[in-house]
Amino acid sequence: MAPVFALVDCNNFYVSCERVFNPQLVGKPVIVLSNNDGCAVARSNEAKALGIKMGVPLYQIKEIIKKNNVQVYSSNYALYGDMSQRVMQTLTQFSSEMEIYSIDEAFLDLSDSKGLGFTEYGRNLKNRVEKWTGIPVSVGIAKTKTLAKLAGRLAKKSKKANGVLDLSSSKYLDRALESVEIGDVWGVGRRYAGFLRSKGIKNALQFRDADDNLIRTKMGIVGLRLLNELRGISCYPLELSPPRKKSITVSRTFKKEIESPAELLEAVAAYVSSGAEKLRREKLGSGVLIVYVMTNRFKDDYYYNSVTIKLPVQTNNTAELIGYAQEGLKKIYKKGVQYKKAGILLNDLGSEAMVQANFFDTVDRARAKKLMQAVDTINFTMGSGAIQYGAVGLARNQNWKTAFNLRSKAYTTQWDHLVEVL
């Protein structure tokens, strides 16, 4: 039987999360910022209507914010992560087969749904998620994921659709495709959109009916898959279990530029700690560690350098990884440079249980593992960062530490942040 997909997409997700616990924000222009309160990464419809674009730096919209009393928030990942789980949990009731695609999106398999028509199904789903979690969602339904994304986008925009659009067997499919600008097609980014426009292909309908060879030469196999998906031939099945991670990265822009090697070391040690914790959570070990540093990329004298360290044995031991990172950092540190960002990458990931032993290995791995388990347990029960390596430095004087000056409370994950009803 031909598949049918539903895409469920939370509307302006971060903003919607803030509104659940602060209903006064409903109807007002609201934005949520990236790390260090740098850019607008989520916008309410009212904020979009004011012309605030995705990813625009805060300092460029100061005027608009002031004039229109836009409500501004720092990112609150604890809150958004928890709200996301609630939404996904609710969705499991609507299909046995679901793929969590991102923090605010999921694909559902509807091929064996019986009884109700798809539109009514979508409407039920939308109502229940909103009632149970407070998060408004849009639902797009179609024969392929790409078409479901497109339907979802139209569902959100069209007043008539009111949040749910079924294009799985619609006689208006062509008209719907024609109304979607080429750059808004899932998988067509800025570069490809520019190329396609230069060939006279301006919307999804023209793209669907384009010549295969033209698309293949410039966009390769990915482009051809995209064409097929738009033609109703499914190329991307639902991914029921998340594929194993191939890399883990932790990187941050510093609050202020830093120059001293000691501070740089602290930041890198902190990122390594966080990366190692992620490894352990996924029961993985890493065989290659990359450390990189850079200056402000918007300045002329931009400097970037990185070092790749092949580890003797795959590991997720924080102390060991910090040691290698420090060694590596010494090789790429340059004096007199104003660093603005650093990061680490963990590659060559493998299952913790399958680590290839090294004959010359000098680390007592059984002992190290016990220590890491103790550290993780403490941080899990007492709160993240309750215990950490000295290399990370002390909270005061951390000029690199990311700032969130406008953050709301962790309403759902910390007892002392619970909402009080007076």
Place this chain on the structure above:
DNA sequence: TCTGGGGTCCTAGGACCC
């Protein structure tokens, strides 16, 4: 003054081997 972070996939080209 102020500009996010974490991922994946594909392709081309070079190194290396037989």
Place this chain on the structure above:
DNA sequence: TCTGGGGTCCTAGGACCC
């Protein structure tokens, strides 16, 4: 002047996503 051919593996870079 002429200078094999095919396969595999790895890496860097480009493109995309949220």
